[in-house]
Amino acid sequence: MALTENEMIERLRSTQKERRFKHTLGVMGEAERLAEKFGVDKDKARIAGLLHDCAKNLDEKSGEEFSAICAKYGVTLDELAKKERALIHAYLGAAVAYKDYGIDDHEILDAIYYHTTARENMTPLEKLIYIADMTEPGRELEQSNEIRRLAEIDVDEALIYAIGCSIKHVIRKGTLIHPDSVHALNYLIEHRRKKA
Numbered sequence: 001m002a003l004t005e006n007e008m009i010e011r012l013r014s015t016q017k018e019r020r021f022k023h024t025l026g027v028m029g030e031a032e033r034l035a036e037k038f039g040v041d042k043d044k045a046r047i048a049g050l051l052h053d054c055a056k057n058l059d060e061k062s063g064e065e066f067s068a069i070c071a072k073y074g075v076t077l078d079e080l081a082k083k084e085r086a087l088i089h090a091y092l093g094a095a096v097a098y099k100d101y102g103i104d105d106h107e108i109l110d111a112i113y114y115h116t117t118a119r120e121n122m123t124p125l126e127k128l129i130y131i132a133d134m135t136e137p138g139r140e141l142e143q144s145n146e147i148r149r150l151a152e153i154d155v156d157e158a159l160i161y162a163i164g165c166s167i168k169h170v171i172r173k174g175t176l177i178h179p180d181s182v183h184a185l186n187y188l189i190e191h192r193r194k195k196a
């Protein structure tokens with residue numbers, strides 16, 4: 001059975017570092033605000049925002065311990081995720097939300113699963129969580145203000161810009177780009193072209 005929202009908050013408070021916990025609450029609030037604006041289910045947006053980084057603390061574990069945790073939660077990793085640990089907290093997060101927080105709503109679980117890579121043909125809830133992760137009030141990324149500005153006008157434009165920023169960041173760091181991010185971007189650009 002799902003935990004109550006307060007129980008979820010208390011569990012996150014006790015497992016996340018202070019900065020991460022603040023970010024978590026920020027994403028929850030921002031996701032709810034965007035949901036209201038764009039006619040998406042507010043309760044699902046709150047819960048997906050609250051739980052999106054629920055496995056982030058686990059990716060600090062050592063390699064072996066971390067692999068054991070992934071196995072315990074039944075998380076299978078594609079070839080790229082095996083090489084880029086930063087992606088795994090999203091996949092693991094969906095499994096932790098299901099098993100430990102009692103979330104069985106697939107829309108919420110998918111929004112958590114794809115909050116780092118995005119994917120082709122995202123649901124409105126997935127889009128909002130991806131954006132809220134980068135625009136919550138505590139985020140001071142160079143690009144946050146532009147994503148915020150675009151999100152007030154058009155979710156897809158905000159998403160195109162946000163995914164582009166993430167890909168540039170990955171290139172600057174010299175890490176690998178997940179194909180789901182490229183597919184997400186291409187899909188949105190093609191869709192924009194059709195609308196024009």
Ligand SMILES: [Fe+2]
Pocket residue numbers: 052053056089090115116
């Ligand atoms: Fe995350």
Ligand SMILES: [Fe+2]
Pocket residue numbers: 023027052053133
């Ligand atoms: Fe996050």
